[in-house]
Amino acid sequence: MKQRGVTLIQMLSALAVAILLTQLGMPAYARLSDDLHRAAAARDLAQALRSARSHAMLQSQPVLVQALDGDWGNGWRVMLEHNQQVLREQRLSRPLTITSNGGGQLKFSAQGVPLGANNNW
Template sequence: MMCALTIGSLLTHLGITAYARLGETLQLAAAARELAQALRAARNQAALQQLALTVHPLQGDWGKGWRVSQEHDGQVLREHRLAKPVKVVASSAREVRFSKRGAPIGEGFVGITLDICQRSGPGSQHQVVLSPSGRVSLRSDEGRRCAGD
């Protein structure tokens, strides 16, 4: 009887750990998709409405959310707060700016990679990449290490 109880508790512990890991993986994937979609939408809106737009992290942290605003007057067009903050490491820019034609602008803009990082380890399974041409792509690479780790 004691052996069955020990085995049962061990299996329960393994199941809870796997479930928590799955929950974190799904949360990171959702955050990456939402960020990529926000950058695409801002680029499209800039081009369609001939507005220079800025996408910047909330409180200086992409992992908390982001805000899209008009560059000339700072009017907030859209704000997205993540339900549960994640760790996001940016390769360079603190903000992303789009010209009236929808092209990314900035001094020597060479693109930006936003790594959506695991809390429980040094890895990054998802990257949101904005190329110098303005193309936004979502990549998955389980072997990639988060910058700064």
């Protein structure tokens, strides 16, 4: 008589190997996910800064880039300086730690020159 199927020991062994591989793979997947999230946030912030500078030069008016709630890790907002009209707002799906040496705001002059909090660079 031919045997069909698998035995209980074979099934439990396969299940144990699958659980072990899943447990070993989860930390690597979490690190990969975090790395991808950080890379996407950096790419989006760089694009927002390029866009703000271009808009300032094209419209010949100052443009502000501000951190949401004073923390760049929450997201940022691009707005016109004279009437506070929001051009773009980016909220991050998960908060990140983003360190800034320029405070919570960056301004681009009408000529596209980046200016700090005291209108200097």
